[in-house]
Amino acid sequence: MEDPEGKKILVIQTHGVQTPTRTYSPLFYAMAAAAMEMEVMVWFTMDGTNQLRKGAAEKVQLDPTSHVTLKTMLEMAMDSDVELTVCQQSLTLWDMTQSDLIDGVGIMGATSIIDLSLSADHVMYF
Amino acid sequence: MAEREDIHGCIVHKELHYSVEDHTWVRPNDDGTVTVGMTDIAQGLAGPILHARIKKVGTVRKKGRPIATVESSKWVGPVKLPVDGTIAVVNETVASDPQVINRSPYTKGWLVRIQPDNLDEDLAQMVTGQAAVDAYRERIETEGLTCAHVADFED
Numbered sequence: 001m002e003d004p005e006g007k008k009i010l011v012i013q014t015h016g017v018q019t020p021t022r023t024y025s026p027l028f029y030a031m032a033a034a035a036m037e038m039e040v041m042v043w044f045t046m047d048g049t050n051q052l053r054k055g056a057a058e059k060v061q062l063d064p065t066s067h068v069t070l071k072t073m074l075e076m077a078m079d080s081d082v083e084l085t086v087c088q089q090s091l092t093l094w095d096m097t098q099s100d101l102i103d104g105v106g107i108m109g110a111t112s113i114i115d116l117s118l119s120a121d122h123v124m125y126f
Numbered sequence: 127m128a129e130r131e132d133i134h135g136c137i138v139h140k141e142l143h144y145s146v147e148d149h150t151w152v153r154p155n156d157d158g159t160v161t162v163g164m165t166d167i168a169q170g171l172a173g174p175i176l177h178a179r180i181k182k183v184g185t186v187r188k189k190g191r192p193i194a195t196v197e198s199s200k201w202v203g204p205v206k207l208p209v210d211g212t213i214a215v216v217n218e219t220v221a222s223d224p225q226v227i228n229r230s231p232y233t234k235g236w237l238v239r240i241q242p243d244n245l246d247e248d249l250a251q252m253v254t255g256q257a258a259v260d261a262y263r264e265r266i267e268t269e270g271l272t273c274a275h276v277a278d279f280e281d
Contacts (some may be wrong), residue, residue, distance in 0.1 A: 003181070028202060035195040068200065074187040080203065
Protein backbone atom coordinates (compact mmCIF):
# COMPACT_ATOMS: atom_id res chain seq x y z
CA MET A 1 0.00 0.00 0.00
CA GLU A 2 1.28 3.45 -0.93
CA ASP A 3 2.48 5.58 1.96
CA PRO A 4 0.00 8.48 2.19
CA GLU A 5 2.45 10.75 3.98
CA GLY A 6 2.25 14.33 2.69
CA LYS A 7 -0.98 13.91 0.78
CA LYS A 8 -3.78 16.41 1.26
CA ILE A 9 -7.23 15.48 2.50
CA LEU A 10 -10.14 17.88 2.62
CA VAL A 11 -13.03 16.84 4.87
CA ILE A 12 -16.27 18.74 4.33
CA GLN A 13 -18.66 18.59 7.28
CA THR A 14 -22.25 19.71 6.68
CA HIS A 15 -23.79 18.22 9.84
CA GLY A 16 -24.05 19.96 13.17
CA VAL A 17 -25.36 19.74 16.69
CA GLN A 18 -28.89 18.73 15.59
CA THR A 19 -27.48 15.38 14.40
CA PRO A 20 -24.91 14.33 17.01
CA THR A 21 -24.24 10.90 15.51
CA ARG A 22 -23.02 12.57 12.32
CA THR A 23 -20.48 14.80 14.06
CA TYR A 24 -17.79 12.59 15.56
CA SER A 25 -16.76 10.40 12.62
CA PRO A 26 -15.52 13.10 10.21
CA LEU A 27 -13.26 14.42 12.97
CA PHE A 28 -12.09 10.90 13.79
CA TYR A 29 -11.18 10.30 10.14
CA ALA A 30 -9.42 13.64 10.01
CA MET A 31 -7.34 12.69 13.05
CA ALA A 32 -6.51 9.34 11.48
CA ALA A 33 -5.27 11.08 8.35
CA ALA A 34 -3.23 13.51 10.43
CA ALA A 35 -1.69 10.61 12.35
CA MET A 36 -0.66 9.20 8.96
CA GLU A 37 1.15 12.50 8.36
CA MET A 38 -1.27 13.83 5.82
CA GLU A 39 -2.24 17.49 5.59
CA VAL A 40 -5.83 17.63 6.74
CA MET A 41 -8.43 20.36 6.76
CA VAL A 42 -11.99 20.05 7.97
CA TRP A 43 -14.24 22.58 6.27
CA PHE A 44 -17.44 23.35 8.13
CA THR A 45 -20.36 24.58 6.10
CA MET A 46 -24.17 24.53 6.13
CA ASP A 47 -25.38 22.96 9.42
CA GLY A 48 -21.82 21.95 10.26
CA THR A 49 -21.11 25.54 11.17
CA ASN A 50 -23.15 25.58 14.37
CA GLN A 51 -20.90 23.13 16.26
CA LEU A 52 -18.19 25.78 16.23
CA ARG A 53 -20.24 28.27 18.22
CA LYS A 54 -18.78 28.76 21.70
CA GLY A 55 -20.59 26.55 24.20
CA ALA A 56 -22.36 24.38 21.59
CA ALA A 57 -20.05 21.40 21.17
CA GLU A 58 -19.79 20.76 24.92
CA LYS A 59 -23.46 19.78 24.92
CA VAL A 60 -23.02 17.04 22.32
CA GLN A 61 -22.01 13.76 23.96
CA LEU A 62 -22.59 10.48 22.13
CA ASP A 63 -21.63 8.23 25.01
CA PRO A 64 -23.03 9.47 28.34
CA THR A 65 -20.59 7.24 30.24
CA SER A 66 -17.62 8.95 28.59
CA HIS A 67 -16.20 12.37 29.34
CA VAL A 68 -15.64 12.87 25.61
CA THR A 69 -17.85 15.50 24.01
CA LEU A 70 -17.87 16.99 20.54
CA LYS A 71 -15.78 19.82 22.00
CA THR A 72 -13.21 17.24 23.08
CA MET A 73 -13.17 15.85 19.55
CA LEU A 74 -12.67 19.30 18.02
CA GLU A 75 -9.82 20.02 20.44
CA MET A 76 -8.20 16.64 19.82
CA ALA A 77 -8.38 17.30 16.08
CA MET A 78 -6.67 20.66 16.48
CA ASP A 79 -4.04 19.10 18.77
CA SER A 80 -3.41 16.58 15.97
CA ASP A 81 -2.65 19.45 13.56
CA VAL A 82 -5.96 19.14 11.75
CA GLU A 83 -6.88 22.56 10.42
CA LEU A 84 -10.45 23.61 11.17
CA THR A 85 -11.98 26.17 8.85
CA VAL A 86 -15.47 27.54 8.53
CA CYS A 87 -17.22 28.92 5.49
CA GLN A 88 -17.68 32.68 5.73
CA GLN A 89 -21.07 32.56 4.03
CA SER A 90 -22.35 29.84 6.36
CA LEU A 91 -21.19 31.87 9.32
CA THR A 92 -23.31 34.77 8.10
CA LEU A 93 -26.25 32.44 7.53
CA TRP A 94 -26.07 31.36 11.18
CA ASP A 95 -25.80 34.99 12.29
CA MET A 96 -22.36 34.31 13.70
CA THR A 97 -19.14 36.31 13.63
CA GLN A 98 -15.57 35.41 14.42
CA SER A 99 -16.14 36.29 18.08
CA ASP A 100 -18.79 33.55 18.31
CA LEU A 101 -16.33 30.85 17.23
CA ILE A 102 -14.26 28.60 19.47
CA ASP A 103 -10.57 29.43 19.40
CA GLY A 104 -8.40 28.07 16.62
CA VAL A 105 -10.93 28.04 13.79
CA GLY A 106 -10.09 29.82 10.54
CA ILE A 107 -12.54 31.53 8.22
CA MET A 108 -12.45 31.32 4.44
CA GLY A 109 -14.75 32.30 1.63
CA ALA A 110 -16.50 30.20 -0.98
CA THR A 111 -13.79 30.59 -3.60
CA SER A 112 -11.28 29.11 -1.18
CA ILE A 113 -13.18 25.85 -0.93
CA ILE A 114 -13.03 25.51 -4.69
CA ASP A 115 -9.28 26.09 -4.69
CA LEU A 116 -8.82 23.68 -1.79
CA SER A 117 -10.91 21.01 -3.49
CA LEU A 118 -8.86 21.25 -6.64
CA SER A 119 -5.55 21.08 -4.79
CA ALA A 120 -6.51 18.25 -2.40
CA ASP A 121 -5.57 14.66 -3.18
CA HIS A 122 -8.92 13.57 -1.89
CA VAL A 123 -12.13 15.19 -0.67
CA MET A 124 -14.39 13.47 1.89
CA TYR A 125 -17.86 14.89 2.06
CA PHE A 126 -20.19 14.35 5.01
CA MET B 127 12.30 -10.61 35.33
CA ALA B 128 12.74 -6.90 34.76
CA GLU B 129 12.39 -4.65 37.77
CA ARG B 130 9.04 -2.94 37.52
CA GLU B 131 7.09 -0.37 39.40
CA ASP B 132 3.33 -0.23 39.77
CA ILE B 133 2.16 3.39 39.87
CA HIS B 134 -1.57 3.50 40.60
CA GLY B 135 -1.98 0.40 38.43
CA CYS B 136 0.30 1.61 35.63
CA ILE B 137 3.41 -0.50 35.07
CA VAL B 138 6.83 1.02 34.40
CA HIS B 139 9.86 -1.19 33.68
CA LYS B 140 12.85 0.48 35.20
CA GLU B 141 15.43 -0.83 32.70
CA LEU B 142 13.72 0.89 29.75
CA HIS B 143 14.22 4.43 28.54
CA TYR B 144 11.08 6.54 28.23
CA SER B 145 9.75 9.53 26.37
CA VAL B 146 7.18 10.44 29.00
CA GLU B 147 5.59 13.09 26.80
CA ASP B 148 4.90 10.67 23.95
CA HIS B 149 4.38 7.53 26.06
CA THR B 150 6.98 5.47 24.24
CA TRP B 151 9.83 3.30 25.46
CA VAL B 152 13.21 2.26 24.07
CA ARG B 153 15.22 -0.87 24.86
CA PRO B 154 18.84 -0.89 23.58
CA ASN B 155 19.83 -4.25 22.08
CA ASP B 156 23.24 -5.93 21.90
CA ASP B 157 23.37 -5.60 18.11
CA GLY B 158 23.23 -1.80 18.23
CA THR B 159 19.54 -1.55 17.39
CA VAL B 160 16.87 -0.38 19.79
CA THR B 161 13.41 -1.81 20.27
CA VAL B 162 10.58 0.72 20.52
CA GLY B 163 7.06 0.35 21.84
CA MET B 164 4.11 2.00 23.54
CA THR B 165 3.98 2.22 27.32
CA ASP B 166 1.37 0.66 29.57
CA ILE B 167 -0.01 4.16 30.06
CA ALA B 168 -0.37 4.59 26.29
CA GLN B 169 -2.23 1.33 25.82
CA GLY B 170 -4.46 2.19 28.77
CA LEU B 171 -5.30 5.60 27.35
CA ALA B 172 -6.05 4.15 23.93
CA GLY B 173 -8.17 1.24 25.13
CA PRO B 174 -8.47 -2.01 23.17
CA ILE B 175 -6.51 -1.42 19.97
CA LEU B 176 -8.34 -2.34 16.78
CA HIS B 177 -5.77 -1.49 14.12
CA ALA B 178 -2.11 -0.65 14.06
CA ARG B 179 -0.34 0.43 10.92
CA ILE B 180 3.44 0.52 11.14
CA LYS B 181 5.78 2.19 8.65
CA LYS B 182 7.86 -0.08 6.42
CA VAL B 183 11.33 -1.45 7.05
CA GLY B 184 13.86 1.02 5.68
CA THR B 185 11.84 4.09 6.58
CA VAL B 186 14.16 6.83 7.84
CA ARG B 187 12.69 8.93 10.63
CA LYS B 188 13.69 11.83 12.80
CA LYS B 189 12.60 11.62 16.41
CA GLY B 190 9.16 13.03 16.98
CA ARG B 191 7.91 11.74 13.63
CA PRO B 192 5.35 8.90 13.56
CA ILE B 193 6.41 5.32 13.07
CA ALA B 194 2.89 3.94 13.42
CA THR B 195 -0.76 4.88 13.50
CA VAL B 196 -2.80 3.20 16.19
CA GLU B 197 -6.55 3.24 16.55
CA SER B 198 -9.07 2.06 19.08
CA SER B 199 -12.79 2.63 19.21
CA LYS B 200 -12.25 5.93 20.99
CA TRP B 201 -8.87 7.21 19.86
CA VAL B 202 -6.66 7.40 16.81
CA GLY B 203 -3.19 8.84 16.76
CA PRO B 204 0.47 8.49 15.90
CA VAL B 205 3.19 6.69 17.80
CA LYS B 206 6.14 9.04 17.66
CA LEU B 207 9.68 7.76 17.35
CA PRO B 208 11.79 8.84 20.34
CA VAL B 209 15.13 8.49 18.51
CA ASP B 210 16.54 9.35 15.09
CA GLY B 211 17.07 6.30 12.91
CA THR B 212 15.90 3.77 10.36
CA ILE B 213 13.29 1.06 10.84
CA ALA B 214 15.22 -2.23 10.75
CA VAL B 215 12.50 -4.67 11.81
CA VAL B 216 8.73 -4.40 12.16
CA ASN B 217 6.79 -6.56 14.61
CA GLU B 218 4.51 -8.31 12.14
CA THR B 219 2.41 -9.79 14.93
CA VAL B 220 0.97 -6.36 15.66
CA ALA B 221 -0.71 -6.10 12.26
CA SER B 222 -2.63 -9.36 12.68
CA ASP B 223 -3.13 -9.11 16.44
CA PRO B 224 -3.03 -5.42 17.43
CA GLN B 225 -4.29 -6.13 20.94
CA VAL B 226 -0.93 -7.73 21.68
CA ILE B 227 -0.03 -4.11 22.49
CA ASN B 228 -2.70 -4.10 25.22
CA ARG B 229 -1.72 -7.51 26.52
CA SER B 230 2.03 -7.09 26.48
CA PRO B 231 3.12 -3.49 25.85
CA TYR B 232 6.74 -4.02 26.97
CA THR B 233 7.55 -7.42 25.47
CA LYS B 234 5.44 -9.11 22.78
CA GLY B 235 3.71 -5.86 21.78
CA TRP B 236 6.85 -4.00 20.67
CA LEU B 237 6.44 -2.08 17.42
CA VAL B 238 9.77 -1.69 15.65
CA ARG B 239 13.49 -2.17 15.96
CA ILE B 240 15.42 0.90 14.93
CA GLN B 241 18.98 1.34 13.73
CA PRO B 242 19.64 4.58 15.59
CA ASP B 243 21.69 7.52 14.32
CA ASN B 244 22.55 9.32 17.56
CA LEU B 245 21.56 6.94 20.31
CA ASP B 246 23.62 8.33 23.17
CA GLU B 247 22.36 11.82 22.49
CA ASP B 248 18.76 10.67 22.20
CA LEU B 249 18.85 8.48 25.31
CA ALA B 250 20.22 11.43 27.27
CA GLN B 251 16.95 13.23 26.55
CA MET B 252 14.86 10.33 27.86
CA VAL B 253 14.37 9.06 31.40
CA THR B 254 15.14 5.65 32.84
CA GLY B 255 15.28 3.86 36.20
CA GLN B 256 13.99 5.75 39.21
CA ALA B 257 13.89 8.99 37.21
CA ALA B 258 11.36 7.38 34.87
CA VAL B 259 9.28 6.16 37.79
CA ASP B 260 9.31 9.63 39.34
CA ALA B 261 8.42 11.33 36.05
CA TYR B 262 5.53 8.95 35.41
CA ARG B 263 4.29 9.18 38.98
CA GLU B 264 4.08 12.95 38.64
CA ARG B 265 2.29 12.75 35.29
CA ILE B 266 -0.10 10.01 36.38
CA GLU B 267 -1.02 11.81 39.58
CA THR B 268 -1.25 15.25 37.97
CA GLU B 269 -3.45 14.06 35.11
CA GLY B 270 -5.33 11.42 37.08
CA LEU B 271 -4.35 8.73 34.58
CA THR B 272 -5.31 5.10 35.02
CA CYS B 273 -4.20 2.00 33.15
CA ALA B 274 -6.99 -0.42 32.32
CA HIS B 275 -5.61 -3.89 31.69
CA VAL B 276 -7.08 -6.68 29.61
CA ALA B 277 -7.69 -10.00 31.37
CA ASP B 278 -4.55 -11.66 29.99
CA PHE B 279 -2.22 -8.71 30.57
CA GLU B 280 1.32 -10.04 30.81
CA ASP B 281 3.65 -7.31 31.90
